[in-house]
Amino acid sequence: MTNPQHGPSTTTRIERHHYDVVVIGAGGAGLRAAIEARLAGKKTAIISKSLFGKAHTVMAEGGAAAAMGNVNSRDSWQVHFRDTMRGGKFLNNFRMAELHAKESPQRIWELETYGALFDRTKDGKISQRNFGGHEYPRLAHVGDRTGLELIRTLQQKIVSLQQEDKRDHGSYDARIKVFAETTITELLLDGDRISGAFGYYRESGEFVLFEAPAVVLATGGVGRSYKVTSNSWEYTGDGHALALRAGATLINMEFLQFHPTGMVWPVSVKGILVTESVRGDGGVLKNSEGKRFMFNYVPDVFRKQYAETEEEADRWYTDPDNNRRPPELLPRDEVARAINTEVKEGRGTPAGGVYLDIASRLPAEEIRRRLPSMHHQFKGLADVDITKEPMEVGPTCHYVMGGVEVDPDSGAAYGSVRGLFAAGEVSGGMHGSNRLGGNSLSDLLVFGKRAGGHAATYVDQLGGRPRVAVEAVETAVETALAPLQRDTGENPYTLQQDLQAVMGDLVGIIRREAELEDALVRLAELRERVAKVSAVGGRRYNPGWHLALDLRNMLVVSECTAKAALERRESRGGHTREDHPTMDPQWRRVNLVCSLEGDTVRLERKPLPKMRTELIGLFDRNELAKYLTDEELAEFDTVAAADAAGKGS
Numbered sequence: 001m002t003n004p005q006h007g008p009s010t011t012t013r014i015e016r017h018h019y020d021v022v023v024i025g026a027g028g029a030g031l032r033a034a035i036e037a038r039l040a041g042k043k044t045a046i047i048s049k050s051l052f053g054k055a056h057t058v059m060a061e062g063g064a065a066a067a068m069g070n071v072n073s074r075d076s077w078q079v080h081f082r083d084t085m086r087g088g089k090f091l092n093n094f095r096m097a098e099l100h101a102k103e104s105p106q107r108i109w110e111l112e113t114y115g116a117l118f119d120r121t122k123d124g125k126i127s128q129r130n131f132g133g134h135e136y137p138r139l140a141h142v143g144d145r146t147g148l149e150l151i152r153t154l155q156q157k158i159v160s161l162q163q164e165d166k167r168d169h170g171s172y173d174a175r176i177k178v179f180a181e182t183t184i185t186e187l188l189l190d191g192d193r194i195s196g197a198f199g200y201y202r203e204s205g206e207f208v209l210f211e212a213p214a215v216v217l218a219t220g221g222v223g224r225s226y227k228v229t230s231n232s233w234e235y236t237g238d239g240h241a242l243a244l245r246a247g248a249t250l251i252n253m254e255f256l257q258f259h260p261t262g263m264v265w266p267v268s269v270k271g272i273l274v275t276e277s278v279r280g281d282g283g284v285l286k287n288s289e290g291k292r293f294m295f296n297y298v299p300d301v302f303r304k305q306y307a308e309t310e311e312e313a314d315r316w317y318t319d320p321d322n323n324r325r326p327p328e329l330l331p332r333d334e335v336a337r338a339i340n341t342e343v344k345e346g347r348g349t350p351a352g353g354v355y356l357d358i359a360s361r362l363p364a365e366e367i368r369r370r371l372p373s374m375h376h377q378f379k380g381l382a383d384v385d386i387t388k389e390p391m392e393v394g395p396t397c398h399y400v401m402g403g404v405e406v407d408p409d410s411g412a413a414y415g416s417v418r419g420l421f422a423a424g425e426v427s428g429g430m431h432g433s434n435r436l437g438g439n440s441l442s443d444l445l446v447f448g449k450r451a452g453g454h455a456a457t458y459v460d461q462l463g464g465r466p467r468v469a470v471e472a473v474e475t476a477v478e479t480a481l482a483p484l485q486r487d488t489g490e491n492p493y494t495l496q497q498d499l500q501a502v503m504g505d506l507v508g509i510i511r512r513e514a515e516l517e518d519a520l521v522r523l524a525e526l527r528e529r530v531a532k533v534s535a536v537g538g539r540r541y542n543p544g545w546h547l548a549l550d551l552r553n554m555l556v557v558s559e560c561t562a563k564a565a566l567e568r569r570e571s572r573g574g575h576t577r578e579d580h581p582t583m584d585p586q587w588r589r590v591n592l593v594c595s596l597e598g599d600t601v602r603l604e605r606k607p608l609p610k611m612r613t614e615l616i617g618l619f620d621r622n623e624l625a626k627y628l629t630d631e632e633l634a635e636f637d638t639v640a641a642a643d644a645a646g647k648g649s
């Protein structure tokens with residue numbers, strides 16, 4: 001190290017910036033967090049691995065769930081809360097589910113004030129559509145391109161803030177600046193406090209250092225550890241791994257959502273999402289015998305809410321108050337498992353999926369109007385006209401419920417680190433063991449705002465600014481350059497394929513003890529190989545080098561998933577154990593928490609926070625009996641009896 005201002009050697013130049021709040025990620029969560037931090041007067045950087053506007057959020061199709069009651073006035077935050085807890089099989093952090101249900105409507109209306117244009121009902125309100133697991137039509141949407149509108153609007157808000165800054169401070173970038181195509185590889189610490197973030201510009205390979213006392217992680221998910229996934233290239237679990245390495249903890253990592261309907265052919269597009277809106281708008285699932293098989297897969301916990309005949313299910317679309325929902329709209333984990341079983345038992349399509357039929361259910365014109373992207377996607381990628389033929393679909397790795405363990409109100413990371421916040425898909429707890437469709441987009445807005453606001457407050461309350469240690473920067477540079485400096489070592493693409501094979505084959509939709517043990521052995525072998533990964537070429541736009549750096553994140557996050565999946569001996573939501581096929585109320589009381597000790601993933605059991613009495617009182621006792629232990633039920637009965645006595649006196 002020769003010059004602390006410029007990095008570890010005179011040849012390694014490091015561009016340096018100073019901010020109050022650094023937001024890593026420019027999806028819905030990151031942008032909403034950045035807006036809030038900037039509105040609180042903080043100098044804010046937004047960093048994005050992909051092009052600005054190309055975050056994952058832009059791909060969201062169906063909509064954002066918020067109990068506005070525009071289409072059915074019976075909807076309320078309480079009903080939304082209940083649906084969310086049921087969807088997550090009661091493993092959700094109840095406080096997050098409560099805040100989400102209460103605040104989502106405000107966040108959607110606020111988006112309108114930023115310029116969002118949602119589809120409307122006939123009387124001019126924001127239109128809301130049906131989705132799996134939601135009792136009432138609840139998803140505010142823009143055709144099937146809702147994420148695009150969300151991102152467009154948040155970006156527009158940022159531009160308007162930059163225009164204010166130009167007027168007031170003479171520069172558009174004075175208080176909020178976007179660093180696109182910039183990957184963060186390390187968080188820096190001063191003791192237990194965040195002091196900054198280190199990374200590189202993808203195009204030039206030049207290093208960049210952000211000195212900042214507060215970092216908001218909004219990096220999204222982990223899906224690229226699986227071969228068949230709806231997720232795009234940047235979903236390599238970076239934020240999860242950055243948090244772990246900084247001393248934070250991850251929870252619920254065993255829970256991955258396999259969306260039931262991904263494209264299954266052509267092979268080149270296998271995994272690309274087919275939105276749930278197709279089923280919300282009337283599409284039905286059929287096996288190769290032409291049977292609507294979902295009626296055979298309604299689990300006991302949901303039996304009361306779902307139709308038993310095709311006639312009743314079909315009537316629900318026009319008369320939802322007097323009929324029960326079609327079983328095609330069960331939560332995603334149920335539908336994905338059902339499709340998996342149909343295919344395994346030989347009733348699948350030629351390409352190994354099942355049929356999703358909207359063509360026989362709606363007029364062609366209506367399909368094109370409601371599902372323009374799906375129509376375009378199938379025509380362009382598979383030469384299938386969905387107004388005339390059924391689609392072939394099957395499960396695809398879609399969403400990680402697990403993530404950074406956070407304080408529900410502020411988004412501050414738990415563990416041994418201060419100044420670190422997380423929001424959106426990278427955070428854990430909100431969705432429990434399974435996320436309901438539409439609950440992510442509203443989650444991004446609710447918790448993005450909260451994390452950005454609390455990061456700003458944290459900065460205000462700091463005594464002095466933490467310092468960036470020269471040695472930490474030096475180590476970050478060495479780690480980043482290592483794959484380029486190895487002459488021998490494996491190709492990152494081979495390693496990624498091998499990792500994807502382990503996760504897909506052994507830690508996939510249906511899990512077994514022996515396979516999970518095998519997965520851990522193979523992941524340990526991969527760890528040795530990844531430590532020696534080699535990338536050819538130089539630092540200028542070099543995707544092989546980028547992947548080599550992403551691999552260590554994918555690996556540690558995969559280890560968390562496999563370890564937690566082995567430990568949880570029950571089936572719940574996005575975690576299905578063939579050898580422990582039922583839900584166990586004792587396990588509902590437990591969160592599995594991952595941390596790093598050196599390089600080793602440690603797993604701990606931690607009791608779930610106890611739901612407040614008035615919230616648990618929103619559920620029927622018979623329903624609670626399906627989830628709670630006898631001990632918890634007895635406690636519930638005592639409180640209910642005391643309550644009744646109080647009311648009587």
Ligand SMILES: Cc1cc2nc3c(=O)[nH]c(=O)nc-3n(C[C@H](O)[C@H](O)[C@H](O)COP(=O)(O)OP(=O)(O)OC[C@H]3O[C@@H](n4cnc5c(N)ncnc54)[C@H](O)[C@@H]3O)c2cc1C
Binds near residue numbers: 049061218437440
């Ligand atoms: C096809 C598809 C359709 C979906 N439809 C819906 C829907 O209708 N409704 C719904 O609620 N949910 C939906 N989801 C889920 C939802 O879109 C995502 O969960 C959500 O957008 C995640 O938002 P985020 O802000 O957490 O992350 P993203 O939007 O993914 O943003 C992550 C950001 O972090 C950046 N990043 C990552 N790593 C780094 C790093 N190391 N350094 C710098 N930057 C980094 C990325 O470049 C990106 O800018 C869908 C998902 C998919 C894939």
